[in-house]
Amino acid sequence: MADGKTLAADRLSDTAATPRRGSTLTRLARRRSTLAFLMTLPLLAIIGGLVAYPFAYAIYLSMLNKRMTRFIGLDNFSFLLTRETFQAVIWQSVLFAVGAVIAKALIGFILAHVLHALPTRGQRMWRGLLLVPWVIPPAISTLAWWWLFDPSYSAFNWALSAIAVPPVAWLGEPGWARFSVILVNVWYGAPFFMIMYLAALKSVPDQLYEAAAIDGASGIQKLRYVTVPMMKNIIMITILFSLIVTFANFDIVRILTNGGPQDKTHIFGTYAFQVGIQSGDLPLGSAVSLFMFPILAVFSIFVLRDVTKRNKELAG
């Protein structure tokens, strides 16, 4: 992409240079496309220098041995695939992302409908309250959850003991630990779905509901044949976008469990951190995180289809 741009600029400067030599520079500077190119240059520098280049570097890095002295091809990848811990990490990441996104989408859908049904006067206040989890930085709010899950001082367990339920080892037992990290992610992410769906709900024209009501549609039928088809686009985009972000999550697992107990809650991000930074095996760590890429690429093909559609609409 960046190469294409420079090529284009070169070609333009060639054509501008040939006819009249005297004022080449000023003419070139005045050209719209040259100016436009210069204006996007910082953006290109950031994407090229700090995203594309490190990405390429990650691929190179992942094919070195631990001390980064020898090229070992794809050995890191095949080594990882034979490790049981890593196989579990793949499964846990999928479980974490898919489980959390389904719950977030459902809660967001319900809350958007509930808010939409409220009189407009109270809507703002309730919406503000419901957005609180999404406003607090997750690295900060997860500290509060961590304290709520504390093995001896858990406030949840205190409340449970009041109704005679035995204490739960929230972060100590693998099943509960997985549930806890997903719960915190749902808590943090559901409000985002809520506002996206609420915006979509507000954009559905009332006439459609009136027409459906005249045709004798029940509430569920209205939901199924009017609301959902009208919101389909935004539901898809939000789910796919959230899948990408949740899949690449780091903060919550890192703070709550740091992958434990017995690596049962590690996801790609935290495992790559442990292998790459904490154990000092950068090549293996980058191999771990590169495993995310094909999965993200599949998600994004779908997103991209919608995005290019929007670009065409904007251009046309």
Place this chain on the structure above:
Amino acid sequence: MSGASITAAGAAAPAYRGTGSLRRERRWALIGAYIALAVFVIFFITPPFHMLVTSLKSSAEIADLSSNPWIVKRPTLSNYWELLTQGNYLIHFRNSLIVTLSVVAITMVVSTVAAFALARMRFWGSAVLATGVFLTYLVPETLLFIPLFQILGGIGLYNNLISMILIYPTLTVPFCTWIMIGYFSSIPRELDEAALIDGANHFQMLWKIFVPVALPGILAAMIFAFTVSWAQFLYPMAFLVSSENMVLTVGIVSDLIRADTFVWGKIMAGALMAAAPPLLVYAFLMDYYIAGLTAGATKG
């Protein structure tokens, strides 16, 4: 529930009975809505509430297993006071401010100028670039931090706040450019033409027409950049090691958790104060942000 009312109305019932049942149906829907709201508000507010309660307790009260963790008997501000007078908390706060404000400034300049060029001055490859901007989300921070660790170490920026100011824009610029392209594209071309006739150059056009007209979008982009930079955790976690260079998100954990002693009262007080700036920003500017965030998505 609503199905029943419509069949009742459909069974040739008098009009007023139909409306009566509709109103009743509405009332039940509203009651259900408030119950659902209450449940979720409790779920959503519990952690920050517990954070506040704990931050007001003395260490002795927190350690007392027989006391109720949900209420505070002898509230004290000593946790806040100790954080603000001793230790590195204020340094972390200042570092967070420096990084966040710099990143917001850089992001806004880069993305506004680029979005203007991409939205208005079509050139070879501009459509590809507009899509390419979005594609950077395919390469998340969890994939980039290891190569960046190596690259930053190579140029001597490891454990340096400047590296944060350098890297954070990769998280903010793509999406902000994306928002701004949407806003700029919706400005009618007649405005540009009027400006061009009056002899404005492209920068005057951007500064005197596009920026004021697209102010809600710019505000939304600024809030996004602020939120992301304030909340970033992985990069400081990986690249900052000494306490006086840390930002809030990592500083609280690293300074207040020494060995196995958890000073929970102070951790919660520190976390609450760290959450305050974004909470304040949202309290005043939430509508702009939501409008900016959802505008692009609902348009498609």
